[in-house]
Amino acid sequence: xxxxxxxxxxxxxxxxxxxxxxxxxxxxxxxxxxxxxxxxxxxxxxxxxxxxxxxxxxxxxxxxxxxxxxxxxxxxxxxxxxxxxxxxxxxxxxxxxxxxxxxxxxxxxxxxxxxxxxxxxxxxxxxxxxxxxxxxxxxxxxxxxxxxxxxxxxxxxxxxxxxxxxxxxxxxxxxxxxxxxxxxxxxxxxxxxxxxxxxxxxxxxxxxxxxxxxxxxxxxxxxxxxxxxxxxxxxxxxxxxxxxxxxxxxxxxxxxxxxxxxxxxxxxxxxxxxxxxxxxxxxxxxxxxxxxxxxxxxxxxxxxxxxxxxxxxxxxxxxxxxxxxxxxxxxxxxxxxxxxxxxxxxxxxxxxxxxxxxxxxxxxxxxxxxxxxxxxxxxxxxxxxxxxxxxxxxxxxxxxxxxxxxxxxxxxxxxxxxxxxxxxxxxxxxxxxxxxxxxxxxxxxxxxxxxxxxxxxxxxxxxxxxxxxxxxxxxxxxxxxxxxxx
Amino acid sequence: xxxxxxxxxxxxxxxxxxxxxxxxxxxxxxxxxxxxxxxxxxxxxxxxxxxxxxxxxxxxxxxxxxxxxxxxxxxxxxxxxxxxxxxxxxxxxxxxxxxxxxxxxxxxxxxxxxxxxxxxxxxxxxxxxxxxxxxxxxxxxxxxxxxxxxxxxxxxxxxxxxxxxxxxxxxxxxxxxxxxxxxxxxxxxxxxxxxxxxxxxxxxxxxxxxxxxxxxxxxxxxxxxxxxxxxxxxxxxxxxxxxxxxxxxxxxxxxxxxxxxxxxxxxxxxxxxx
Numbered sequence: 120x121x122x123x124x125x126x127x128x129x130x131x132x133x134x135x136x137x138x139x140x141x142x143x144x145x146x147x148x149x150x151x152x153x154x155x156x157x158x159x160x161x162x163x164x165x166x167x168x169x170x171x172x173x174x175x176x177x178x179x180x181x182x183x184x185x186x187x188x189x190x191x192x193x194x195x196x197x198x199x200x201x202x203x204x205x206x207x208x209x210x211x212x213x214x215x216x217x218x219x220x221x222x223x224x225x226x227x228x229x230x231x232x233x234x235x236x237x238x239x240x241x242x243x244x245x246x247x248x249x250x251x252x253x254x255x256x257x258x259x260x261x262x263x264x265x266x267x268x269x270x271x272x273x274x275x276x277x278x279x280x281x282x283x284x285x286x287x288x289x290x291x292x293x294x295x296x297x298x299x300x301x302x303x304x305x306x307x308x309x310x311x312x313x314x315x316x317x318x319x320x321x322x323x324x325x326x327x328x329x330x331x332x333x334x335x336x337x338x339x340x341x342x343x344x345x346x347x348x349x350x351x352x353x354x355x356x357x358x359x360x361x362x363x364x365x366x367x368x369x370x371x372x373x374x375x376x377x378x379x380x381x382x383x384x385x386x387x388x389x390x391x392x393x394x395x396x397x398x399x400x401x402x403x404x405x406x407x408x409x410x411x412x413x414x415x416x417x418x419x420x421x422x423x424x425x426x427x428x429x430x431x432x433x434x435x436x437x438x439x440x441x442x443x444x445x446x447x448x449x450x451x452x453x454x455x456x457x458x459x460x461x462x463x464x465x466x467x468x469x470x471x472x473x474x475x476x477x478x479x480x481x482x483x484x485x486x487x488x489x490x491x492x493x494x495x496x497x498x499x500x501x502x503x504x505x506x507x508x509x510x511x512x513x514x515x516x517x518x519x520x521x522x523x524x525x526x527x528x529x530x531x532x533x534x535x536x537x538x539x540x541x542x543x544x545x546x547x548x549x550x551x552x553x554x555x556x557x558x559x560x561x562x563x564x565x566x567x568x569x570x571x572x573x574x575x576x577x578x579x580x581x582x583x584x585x586x587x588x589x590x591x592x593x594x595x596x597x598x599x600x601x602x603x604x605x
Numbered sequence: 606x607x608x609x610x611x612x613x614x615x616x617x618x619x620x621x622x623x624x625x626x627x628x629x630x631x632x633x634x635x636x637x638x639x640x641x642x643x644x645x646x647x648x649x650x651x652x653x654x655x656x657x658x659x660x661x662x663x664x665x666x667x668x669x670x671x672x673x674x675x676x677x678x679x680x681x682x683x684x685x686x687x688x689x690x691x692x693x694x695x696x697x698x699x700x701x702x703x704x705x706x707x708x709x710x711x712x713x714x715x716x717x718x719x720x721x722x723x724x725x726x727x728x729x730x731x732x733x734x735x736x737x738x739x740x741x742x743x744x745x746x747x748x749x750x751x752x753x754x755x756x757x758x759x760x761x762x763x764x765x766x767x768x769x770x771x772x773x774x775x776x777x778x779x780x781x782x783x784x785x786x787x788x789x790x791x792x793x794x795x796x797x798x799x800x801x802x803x804x805x806x807x808x809x810x811x812x813x814x815x816x817x818x819x820x821x822x823x824x825x826x827x828x829x830x831x832x833x834x835x836x837x838x839x840x841x842x843x844x845x846x847x848x849x850x851x852x853x854x855x856x857x858x859x860x861x862x863x864x865x866x867x868x869x870x871x872x873x874x875x876x877x878x879x
Binding site for chain 1: 612614616617618619620621622625626628642643645646648650651654655656657658659660661662663665666682711737739741742743744748750751753755762778780781782784785786787788789790791792793794795796797798800801803825828829830832833836855
């Protein structure tokens, strides 16, 4: 159920209606309250440990796979350079891609935003009277809210990636961009399949459930009028696209249906076919610890009798490209290694972020759309930097989080009390006498107050932490006595 | 050699024992140490919370205090990284200070050298877990992070390997963040606490009898969690690297009776070596 490097996602929230779920938690102004969502998630201690462990297992698999490639760090640097170069002249490469693709009989469409993307896709389907669409997992269509849009127009959309199908059956969005159902245990999936696919009650064996899904999906594949896939890489030089999957669902869907629509974020381009190897070597290893995805499907022309459409989607990407501090986030190839390694993501789950793309990369992509709504995501990090160190294309995620934080506070999207406190703190920290005064007050309080009272006064710090043992004086006090100026 | 030691605000006020230990170590290594009476802070706390402008006066004060030509040794990986990453934006003096600013362990390893550190001749019978702060680890490169496929090195462990009797517990997750993260520790209290508890479980399961860190901030969080969960009797001793190298690790124990050893008024004056 893994699906590395799904097509671009993250820049615009889906309009998709979600089932009643506790996460994400929104504040009174409709902004994401990540801390509250994370508190709700961690309240189930055993489940939090299980979720953390499942993702850490993937992170360790990634470590072992990366360690087998002696030139791993050089590959990262090369991939980063290729993406940086491509983004520096994205306009030219997009036009080159369109020219080459058109020459091969591929129909290229340009979508400014999610709405335009959805209209184009629906237009292609409507022109052929297509009512049944099989979809290979694409975070871009999640981002655009395509499923809801098409359902409202009488088109049945079936997600064919196993994990994606599981969450679709449950009325949930993916909680992870590569492993959409990573938040679910096999027993929960068994219950869903029992209710909706008629598997025996209590059946939770992964192989048996997969077999049931296979039968269920096979019917849909055979009766589909059209197939839609994401795109992992678009090659400007050749006009072809490459889709990476583990389940072969993209191939089956596109091989059977008379029309293939590929939705592609404009940042998915690479200049030449020979650049592809750099990314294929990094993608699966970073995503799941596999040496390569089971399938890397190259589509360079419609097969005889079939139509092949590529929809190039901007949806906020040009704007992100124009941001001096954040354009580097567009290098992302959606491997999700930053999610798997993030100590906060592992312990708060994808839904706490309330964005199509969660985890560190989502936290730098999403605020550009609505800074107020997603302000809290920037603070869902200790700035530990593991995301940056694991990223196969060297997105400086922690540095971007730091810079976004400066922008979000400048825009006034943090509680007034916190802003006031931080400004006073800034004044105190520049003045040794004030620091000494504050320290004296703190040490005195720690010595004199009963621990319980002191902890209550310390607010959120003291709820789960004992306060420090109070020294009798500061280092500076000691230093003046023991190292008097000569 | 002359060095300036910077004792960060919270270490100065709440963990003086670590600062005294650092001063002693540097003096015993024959360095001429000064702890200038200027800037009390580098400005990192508000900056990491998104208020870099509020933290800028502190960073400016830091640059002014340490502008003259000498090594600036910082007793915190996180503060050292803040200065190195951001002081340069304050002009020529800032760039000069940023270049000369080093975290305590990095300074001992890179400038003083392991041979001289070994000559401190410290002994400590303990099996310890090592927690290198994330900024010291990934920001300053004190060790190879587990994400990177680079030749293994670990400055902090190399320093501690000079201590006789010390052995190292192998953690399941060698460099998982402890969950402190400055304002994260209060803003995201639930995840922060969970991360701290998970770190402790790893440390205990690895069979460690004490925890050593490069950063007092991580230790304040971790020790707060541990004492909160287990009380003073059940909590594990935690030490800054400097306390171990100063031979003070045995003194700074976790029981209330021994906390008196932290009492700065009783701290023995040990004049500089060499």
